[in-house]
Amino acid sequence: MTLTQTTPYPFPFTTNPTNQPTTKGAPRDETLTLKNVRGKIPSIQASTLRTMMLEAHSDPTKIIAHACSYDGLSSRLVQEAGFPIVFLAGYAVASSYGLPDTGYIAMAEMCDKIQEAVRATDIPVMADGDTGYGSPMNVKRTVESFAAAGAAGIMIEDQTWPKRCGHTKGKSVVSRGEAYARVQAAVDARNNGQDIFILARTDSLIHGWEEAMARAKEFKRIGVDAVFVEALPDREAMQKCVQELQLPVFANIIEGGLTENLSAKDLAELGFSAVAYPWTLVAAKLKSIRDTLEALKRSMTTGAPPMILGYAEVCEGVGFNKYWVSLLVVLRWVSLKMFANSGLGSGGEV
Secondary structure (H helix, E strand, C coil): CCCCCCCCCCCCCCCCCCCCCCHHHCCCCCCCCCCCCCCCECCHHHHHHHHHHHHHHHCCCCCEEEECECCHHHHHHHHHCCCCCEEECHHHHHHHCCCCCCCCCCHHHHHHHHHHHHHHCCCCEEEECCCCCCCHHHHHHHHHHHHHHCCCEEEEECECCCCCCCCCCCCCECCHHHHHHHHHHHHHHHHHCECCEEEEEECHHHHCHHHHHHHHHHHHHHCCCEEEECCCCCHHHHHHHHHHHCCCEEEECCCCCCCCCCCHHHHHHHCCCEEEECCHHHHHHHHHHHHHHHHHHHHCCCCCCCCCCCHHHHHHHHCHHHHHHHHHHHHHHHHHHHHHHHCHHHCCCC
16 A cells, blocks of 8 residues: 555655665765755755755745654655655654653754654654754754754754743743854854754744844854744734845744744745744644544444554554565565575575
8 A cells, every 4th residue: 555645745846865776785986966065074965955945945936845743653744745854843842752842852852853754754854953952062062963863954043941832922032142152053063064954043033023133144144054033923024034034034834823824835925945834743643632532432332443544554654564575575585595505596405
């Protein structure tokens, strides 16, 4: 059984990572040209993500729209649905631990989730680095660790710690100097190490438009790849933000949140390069599990449990079919090896 996409991704991109497997693992020489590399050590996935972002930045008909995931399975489903990237958002990942997005999880847990997502997918994986988990030196280590775990991109923000979801009450930001030091540390880590796309986020709109723009413009000067001004209220503010910054700008849409819920098409036309949906899969998980548990309880006195998906569909969804194929290949190889070693393959008698 294979997944059939009923709705194609509406904003196709021309960028695709090069992936040509060797024949039986034989070594070969290969020349690979990567576009838009910034780090000392190139990364195919960072190059792919940056090139897509620049493509969207220059084309108002395109945008990197994506539902934020929280583990390996949800990330694979995002890819199977045709989305161009995976974004492990802090809110979504915290929810997978049964926690709110208020600074409970830290770098090691995010690195675990990055490795899960990278192992389960082929598309670029961005990850939420929150505040970098400490001083600028911590930010540097976080960027390096995310890149080593396989992340194509990282988001660093200017909230105080413990941080919280940008659409909830009680958030605050650090001083400009501390915010700039964090972003400088992230850019230095990228420039001197493995390439990784850097998205700088500011929550300083709580202190007014001028403060938010001053920070975003300094992030741009320092050398980030894109900027995210959290909780822009409406279409007018969104358009003004894009026009003032003149680099790839990121948006997020939270159903019922502080930002006007425009379509991805509208955001692309306003000049946004990417839009994330951090709550969508979390809300779907909460609702579907609660509804299913209620249906299961109702069925307990009347008959069989509700059929949500068939046995074959569940096995396919969690990867059993690929496992069985791989296992059969291994067993076949072992059988052939044993046959050859027995001498029967070279004229031996039974």
